[in-house]
Amino acid sequence: MPVTNAESGTNVHEIADGIYRINTPVALPGDNQHFSFNQYLIVDDEPLLFHTGLRHLFPLVREAMAHVMPVERLRHVAFSHVEADECGALNEWLAVAPQAAPLCGTVAAMVSIGDIADRAPRAMADGETLTLGRHTVRWLDAPHLPHGWECGYLMEERTGTLLCGDLFTQPGDGDVALVEDDILGPSEAFRHAMDYFSHSANAPALLEKLAQTQPQTLACMHGSAWRGDGAGLLRALSAELAR
Ligand SMILES: [Fe+2]
Numbered sequence: 001m002p003v004t005n006a007e008s009g010t011n012v013h014e015i016a017d018g019i020y021r022i023n024t025p026v027a028l029p030g031d032n033q034h035f036s037f038n039q040y041l042i043v044d045d046e047p048l049l050f051h052t053g054l055r056h057l058f059p060l061v062r063e064a065m066a067h068v069m070p071v072e073r074l075r076h077v078a079f080s081h082v083e084a085d086e087c088g089a090l091n092e093w094l095a096v097a098p099q100a101a102p103l104c105g106t107v108a109a110m111v112s113i114g115d116i117a118d119r120a121p122r123a124m125a126d127g128e129t130l131t132l133g134r135h136t137v138r139w140l141d142a143p144h145l146p147h148g149w150e151c152g153y154l155m156e157e158r159t160g161t162l163l164c165g166d167l168f169t170q171p172g173d174g175d176v177a178l179v180e181d182d183i184l185g186p187s188e189a190f191r192h193a194m195d196y197f198s199h200s201a202n203a204p205a206l207l208e209k210l211a212q213t214q215p216q217t218l219a220c221m222h223g224s225a226w227r228g229d230g231a232g233l234l235r236a237l238s239a240e241l242a243r
């Protein structure tokens, strides 16, 4: 796995055709716990980054992207919801990529991004698609799943990759970029320890909506990405939430 910064351990790995995971492990304060922050770069005619990373990680993520393509080529700075790890470095990316614009759901654009971003956002309606070149992404609104009124996801339809944000958040370094074994168990253990879910009544219907996209790869924001029957795993998560 190419490590792009020896000090931080930031690394980049292609997890689906033209889709790269940038992973930075971090030590959590206290008892030797580790966590990780991932961004996903879709390299295409109009390159798209899903999650900006924390503002203080920006130099590391930019360095990692530069190993894959020139950062000034970036066109879409996309993210699931408004939190520091999802979009904290938004304006830093807009500064280094003159043709880039924020890409988010209509709620995020209206409530936050139209104000805090240095360039106007492209607001995606639920179900709307955007062709990047070889890849096509579809925006899926997912309010309050797992948190944030403005929450949503991108499905990359060519590779069947669901950019699933905080769903299936796993603790640890996420040092293996793509796994096929169980991530539901570790992510559920983490959720029980640190409950970041809204427990909204809409969760079962939203998880079923995501399942119907039939993803083959789940691009998780924290921990390893996963390959397998994504619909089955999303329905298994829904069953766990109902327990
Ligand atoms: Fe979040």
Ligand SMILES: [Fe+2]
Binding pocket: 085, 086, 165, 166, 221, 222
């Ligand atoms: Fe996150």
